Amino acid sequence: MTKTARQRSTCPIRYSLDLFGDRWTLLVLRDLVLHGKTHFGEFLASDERIASNILADRLARLERAGIITRRPDPDDRRRQKCRITEKGLTLTPVLLEIAAWGASNDSQTSAPSGFAAHYYADRAAFYRDHGRLIAALVDDDEAASRELRSR
Amino acid sequence: MTKTARQRSTCPIRYSLDLFGDRWTLLVLRDLVLHGKTHFGEFLASDERIASNILADRLARLERAGIITRRPDPDDRRRQKCRITEKGLTLTPVLLEIAAWGASNDSQTSAPSGFAAHYYADRAAFYRDHGRLIAALVDDDEAASRELRSR
Numbered sequence: 001m002t003k004t005a006r007q008r009s010t011c012p013i014r015y016s017l018d019l020f021g022d023r024w025t026l027l028v029l030r031d032l033v034l035h036g037k038t039h040f041g042e043f044l045a046s047d048e049r050i051a052s053n054i055l056a057d058r059l060a061r062l063e064r065a066g067i068i069t070r071r072p073d074p075d076d077r078r079r080q081k082c083r084i085t086e087k088g089l090t091l092t093p094v095l096l097e098i099a100a101w102g103a104s105n106d107s108q109t110s111a112p113s114g115f116a117a118h119y120y121a122d123r124a125a126f127y128r129d130h131g132r133l134i135a136a137l138v139d140d141d142e143a144a145s146r147e148l149r150s151r
Numbered sequence: 152m153t154k155t156a157r158q159r160s161t162c163p164i165r166y167s168l169d170l171f172g173d174r175w176t177l178l179v180l181r182d183l184v185l186h187g188k189t190h191f192g193e194f195l196a197s198d199e200r201i202a203s204n205i206l207a208d209r210l211a212r213l214e215r216a217g218i219i220t221r222r223p224d225p226d227d228r229r230r231q232k233c234r235i236t237e238k239g240l241t242l243t244p245v246l247l248e249i250a251a252w253g254a255s256n257d258s259q260t261s262a263p264s265g266f267a268a269h270y271y272a273d274r275a276a277f278y279r280d281h282g283r284l285i286a287a288l289v290d291d292d293e294a295a296s297r298e299l300r301s302r
Contacts, residue, residue, distance in 0.1 A: 012253030102163030
């Protein structure tokens with residue numbers, strides 16, 4: 001293997017960006033983790049107006065990477081329900097850093113007052129205080145997780 | 152202003168992504184902040200092989216946003232030297248979260264052994280220990296900063 005080939009595949013930032021380094025993937029992750037959205041139509045309805053073909057592509061990529069599960073909604077089996085996985089939830093700090101930066105730099109932000117100051121003052125406390133709330137979103141179906149891991 | 156127009160402009164994640172929510176901008180920020188690159192040719196030479204027109208566009212956007220300065224290199228005034236600003240340096244935690252996630256999830260990572268574990272165990276200590284090193288990259292020319300702010 002050449003040096004260039006080795007380096008291309010092993011930079012940790014590049015590894016992450018290959019998976020979620022685009023605006024639409026990050027907005028879908030925001031909707032999943034911070035807004036608790038689960039259905040295709042809910043993602044489509046976000047203010048940024050993602051196109052349905054882009055949304056379908058990003059959800060499929062996130063499922064292949066083990067970041068989300070997609071299964072028939074028990075309440076309406078014609079619809080798919082998307083849930084974040086435990087692995088996906090480890091992206092929460094990435095989303096919160098991006099959110100805190102935006103809240104700090106945009107005087108018109110809709111973020112709750114004091115969010116960025118609270119977050120920057122003690123990230124560990126923030127994750128601890130809000131972690132249980134966010135963890136409630138996780139797909140904890142063990143069978144589904146095993147199925148995903150075995151692919 | 153309609154509700155939709157208001158919401159479109161005020162989500163803190165969207166605000167951030169409008170500025171740096173694409174792979175190339177984040178890779179240029181990585182090169183500036185974590186690799187200390189300063190010259191156009193150095194960014195072009197990164198393994199990801201950014202196209203020169205995309206690089207020129209991203210550097211201009213980062214300069215307009217006050218994230219970098221671009222001035223003639225004192226050592227060779229035909230060349231421009233890019234430096235991160237204090238504002239730009241506040242993006243370091245975003246880059247480190249992305250890096251730590253990649254290092255944790257890629258078994259082939261080139262990140263230093265223990266980096267992600269050390270980072271996740273105590274982010275505040277990590278920023279404190281490495282902050283001075285990274286801060287040495289900042290363009291501390293006050294005149295340039297004032298000029299940038301007054302635009």
